[in-house]
Amino acid sequence: MTTIKYVKVSQIKSGFTYSPTEMTAKSQLAILEKSNEPVIDVFEDGDKKYFLWKGIDNYNSLKKLDTMKEVACSIHKTSISTYHWMIQLLQSAYNENAYSYIKKELINQLVEVDNIPLKKVVNDSGISEDKLQIHLADLSIPTYYRELSQTYGNQNLLNTLFKLDVDISFKYVLADEIFKGKKITLEMLKLFSRYLKSYAFDPTKQNAVSLFREITDRERALNFYWDKLNTNMQQMSPSNIIIFSPCNIRSENMFISHIPIN
Incomplete structure (x- = not known):
């Protein structure tokens, strides 16, 4: 009633x-x-x-x-019960699109303070694990960094960092960079993750952080790629250039009419 x-x-x-x-x-x-x-x-x-x-x-x-x-x-x-009240309030936070810090507090209270399994919260609330995980620090992350992430509200960034396939010591170095206010974004970490799948990276090098920033500088990488692509195009010999015809495709030295190439 x-x-x-x-x-x-x-x-x-x-x-x-x-x-x-x-x-x-x-x-x-x-x-x-x-x-x-x-x-x-x-x-x-x-x-x-x-x-x-x-x-x-x-x-x-x-x-x-x-x-x-x-x-x-x-x-x-x-x-x-207190638990089911918290679940109802958490649902309201998502339905009303409440400020993210509120969601973070409620999720952390349930999972980290009350020790409720995340799967149970997902099942009882109907909120997807991905949505909840954004506001929840991975429990495999050292307590020191988890507590800092709760203060600064960057759990998702920290979660992504500690999932990287790189030595744990370098993860600590990058985490320190984050909490010192140095620019490290989610996009940079995702780019670095893609890089690590194809190339070797030595985190013990003295300039490892500088290398990380060069690798994850999307603008610089695009400019480098475009410069290289443009150079290759300029170095192509006329005999290797493909001429497109409405009827067929042939190399220039086989084409019926001569098309001058500057």
Whole structure:
């Protein structure tokens, strides 16, 4: 049974700590104040405790500006467990396209803090493993880097890095580069992964990081390829050039009419 009740924002448990900027919150509040309908859905348990379900952005804006404000909520009375509440909230985060940091907090709470198997979260939420994994640091990554990735919100980048087929010591070097603010993108790591499948790479060289950056510089690689392609085309002898005819294809020294080549 669903009822409508005014509840103080401070009484609603959310399961995450993220807070928007004041400017974002104020712009959202202006919309909420014009609404005549409940703007948040919450679960109410037998102890009269409230748990956020839907309306994540609305909740965040209200919490940022005035935690003591009473807001109209759709109340869903239930004896739902903490785990199933978190699953429902996670589903809302994806359905409402909530800020990625909120998704990250919820997933990490379930998998890393509560030790719920990722497969179970996938099965119970209906959210694909790929979507969840983006916000979850691979547990094979050293704790030091996992904790940093939670702070900086770059788990997907770190996951991709530690899956590279290269010596672990070089992975640490690149991870340090990332957390020092040096530019390493997902595209660069994917390019490097393709390179490693075809070519040898010595991570022990003193200039290994510089080599990595040269290898993953797409613009430079394209320019090099185009220069080489253009040079090869200019060096082709006339007898090797293929002339295309509406009827057939022949080399120039077999073609009926002479076509001068500059």
